[in-house]
Amino acid sequence: MPPSPWYAILLIKRETALHLKQMTIATAFTAKVATLDSASLRSLYKQLFNQPLVPFQCLDIVLNRMMDLDGVEAVDAFIDTVA
Numbered sequence: 001m002p003p004s005p006w007y008a009i010l011l012i013k014r015e016t017a018l019h020l021k022q023m024t025i026a027t028a029f030t031a032k033v034a035t036l037d038s039a040s041l042r043s044l045y046k047q048l049f050n051q052p053l054v055p056f057q058c059l060d061i062v063l064n065r066m067m068d069l070d071g072v073e074a075v076d077a078f079i080d081t082v083a
Contacts, residue, residue: 029058033065041066042078049082 036044045062048054066075 026057026061030061033061036065038066038069041069045078046082 033041033044041062045059045066048059048062063075063079066078070078
């Protein structure tokens with residue numbers, strides 16, 4: 001017996017809801033990171049870097065904001081001190 005089309009619709013709705021939730025969290029995180037100064041971003045990056053299972057996207061958002069504020073060379077030097 002083939003699966004019910006309603007089951008497929010429910011799966012799509014669930015996946016869409018999960019995706020929207022993740023996007024909302026990422027948007028809120030990005031907005032919060034945008035309000036931080038350079039020293040706070042460096043502290044946050046160190047905390048995130050030392051946490052297991054932190055999504056790479058979070059580190060990427062913090063690094064991009066740091067590059068906006070400090071420049072690529074300064075961020076590159078900072079990353080070498082953390083790793």
